[in-house]
Amino acid sequence: MKNIRNFSIIAHIDHGKSTLADRIIQECQGVSDRQMSAQVMDNMDIEKERGITIKAQSVRLNYELDDQKYIINLIDTPGHVDFSYEVSRSLASCEGALLVVDAAQGVQAQTIANVYIALENNLEIIPVLNKIDLPAAEPERVKDEIEHIIGLDCSDAIEVSAKTGIGIKELMKAIITRIPAPKTDDEKPLKALIYDSWFDNYLGALALVRVYDGVIKKSDEVLVMGTNGRHEVLDLLYPNPVAPIKTKEIASGEVGIVVLGLKTVSDVQVGDTITNYRKKANEPIGGFEPAKSFVFAGIYPIETDKFEDLRDALDKLKLNDSSLSYEPETSAALGFGFRVGFLGLLHMEVIKERLEREFGLDLIATAPTVTYEVYKTDGEKLEIQNPSELPPVNEIEMVKEPYVKSTIITPSEYLGNIMTLVNNRRAIQTKMDYITPERVLLEYDIPMNEIIMDFYDRLKSCSKGYASFDYEPCGYRQGDLIKLDIKVAGENVDALSIIVPREKALSKGRALVEAMKEIVPRQLFEVAIQASIGNKIIARETVKSMGKNVTAKCYGGDISRKRKLLEKQKEGKKRMKSIGKVNLPSEAFLSVLKID
Structure with missing residues (x-):
């Protein structure tokens, strides 16, 4: 027990977390040189291409220091805010964490x-400065920043270069001497926290657990407390980047994989507790919350006959990702598709990319929306994700929208640009702090609806890529919101409806119809594109009709012959206008996402 160390690595994107994990695995000889690859713990193509961790991995390593043998469990965490619940569960499974900060950035x-x-989890935090081999590295400045912002003592921070291997031995020594061993008891009833789960084609749904108390043995009968499911332990494994290692039992303080032969990941959700069925624990570890979707978007196949393929693809992804939720929906413009709930924008991008890559589908995603709370005049409360579900205006008492607490760190020269951007997004400033004369920390409460479209891209543009952004949900607040509809040739296009603040409705409506005018193909009759609030039209553009030269066959002769043909054409166009249908191209739906 006293020779076990459980720790994780905390870092911002691109600060070298996966590379440092590679060096630690090599230092402990967890993977032979022949099997080693860059980012060995990231096993998805998208992770390696984008340089981000989406699905956290864990690895058990053996290390020897001063003739003592140690077991080191590196519990990797995804870095992005969308997966913050998984991060909190992973950190709850550790006794310590390495805080990796880029010595240049x-x-x-x-x-x-x-x-x-x-x-919050009372972890022992070791500050680690990475990339000290870079010419731009300023370790002393970065130490001051860590002390100023986070309040950690950096007098004994460790300087490493994960790329070249400088300082890795000192880091291993610090992990063993400074991170405490787990405090647990083998005699108590079994308590194991599930901090990750995924689906294996051969073994079914697997639960990666940290055992707090008791021992979990092969063939034990266990109870998953959140779902109240009773299962037999078919196999136990220790995680390893090459291939998991089989074991007969996992003792308290250890990390391991439990095979229960389940068909879906939703039976072993992240944050749940496993206990012994006959000798139950009194209460689960920590508060278990099922994953909650924050961003919703309609996903439709471009070829309408691929609807069943999309359903199968979502079913297969759901096996591996219990946070994904979806239900079928239809749209007059786009046909049959699904309303899919995601943890955040990165999650949405990754899922859409995986659907297109792994299952060969061509998809359209509608504008992402958030969940609104609508209070009706008769006292009923609704939760809506789709603008088309909004009740008539006269039945609405008030609408509440979700807000997020956001942190922005930027070089001070871009401060003006960023403040202009966030003020346009209805943000409320709560804090402003100069970390150093060159860098500023800003905290804002922003409506989530304002950041889900293109906020991050614009933030990067107006700070030349230097600003960093992070957010977490902070509850609902009342807003003056209305539904904006788009009509094409007199018909509502439900996929283009959006919920907007009242003061922005006019400008947003104008921008939308102007963008649509460029995209809607010309017909043989005039097409009116209108933006409306309820029955009131607030903006209009007209797509001119395409002229057909009906007088081409008239050579000379009396003018009345030409006039007669033109009159006939005019009548025909009038009739077409009353019964004409306009097919909107798929770009029309994508253009709406890019309007500010």
Whole structure:
């Protein structure tokens, strides 16, 4: 027990977390040189291409220091805010954490968010400065930043270069001497926290657990407390990046994989507790919350006959990702598709990319929306994700929208640009702090609806890529919101409806119809594109009709012959206008996402 160390790595994107994990695995000889690859713990193509961790991995390593043998469990965590619930469960499974900060870039927004989760779990935090081999590295400045922002003592921070291997031995020594061993009891009833789960084609749904008390043995009968499911332990494994290692039991303080032969990941959700069926624990570990979707979007196949393929693809992804939720929906413009709930924008991008890559589908995603709370005049409360579900205006008492608490860290020269951007997004400033004369930390409460479209892209544009951004949900607040509809040739296009603040409705409506005018193909009759609030039209553009030269066959002769043909054409166009249908191209739906 006293020779076990459980720790995780906290870092902002691109600060070298996966590379440092590679060096630690090599230092402990967890993987032979022949089997080693860059980012060995990231096993999805998208993770390696984008340089992000989406699905956290864990690895059990053996290390020897001063003739003592140690077991080291590196519990990797995804860095992005969308997966913050998984991060909190992973950190709850550790006794310590390495806070990795790029010695050239300094502290960034995501680092701060995850450090606070670690501090709440009373973890021993070791500051690590990475990339000290770079010419631009300024270790002393970065140490001051960590002390100023987070309040950690950096006098004994460790300087490493994960790329070249400098300082890795000192880091291993610090992990063993400074991170405490787990405090647990083998005699108590079994308590194991599920901090990750995934689906294996041969073994079914697997639960990666940290055992707090008791021992879990093969063939035991266990109870999953959140779902109240009773199962037999078919197999136990220790995690390893190459291939898991079989074991007969997992003792308290250890980390391992439990095979229960389940068909879906939703039976072993992250945050749930496993206990012994005959000798139950009194209460689960920590508060278990099922994953909650924050961002919703309609996903439709471009070829309408691929609807069943999309359903199968979502079913298969759901096996591996219990946070994904979806239900069928239809749209007059796009046909049959699904309304899919995601944890956040990155999650939405990754899922859409996986559907297209792994299952060969061509998809359209409608504008992402959030969940609104609608209070009706008769006292009923509704939760809506789709603008088309909004009840008539006269039945609405008030509408509440979700807000997020956001942290932005930026070089001070871009401060003006960023403040202009966030003020346009109805943000409320709560804090402004100069970390150093060159860098500023800003905290804002922003409506989530304002950041889900293109906020991050614009933030990067107006700060030349230097600003970092992080957010966490902070409850619902009342807003003056209305539904904006788009009509094409007199018909509502439900997929283009959006919920907007009242003061922005006019400008947003104008921008939408102007963009649509460029996209809607010309017909043989005039097409009116209108933006409306309820029955009131607030903006209109007209797509001119395409002229057909009906007088081409008239050579000379009396003018009345030409006039007769033109009159006949005019009558025909009038009739077409009353019964004409306009087919909207798929670009029309994508253009709406890009309007500010």
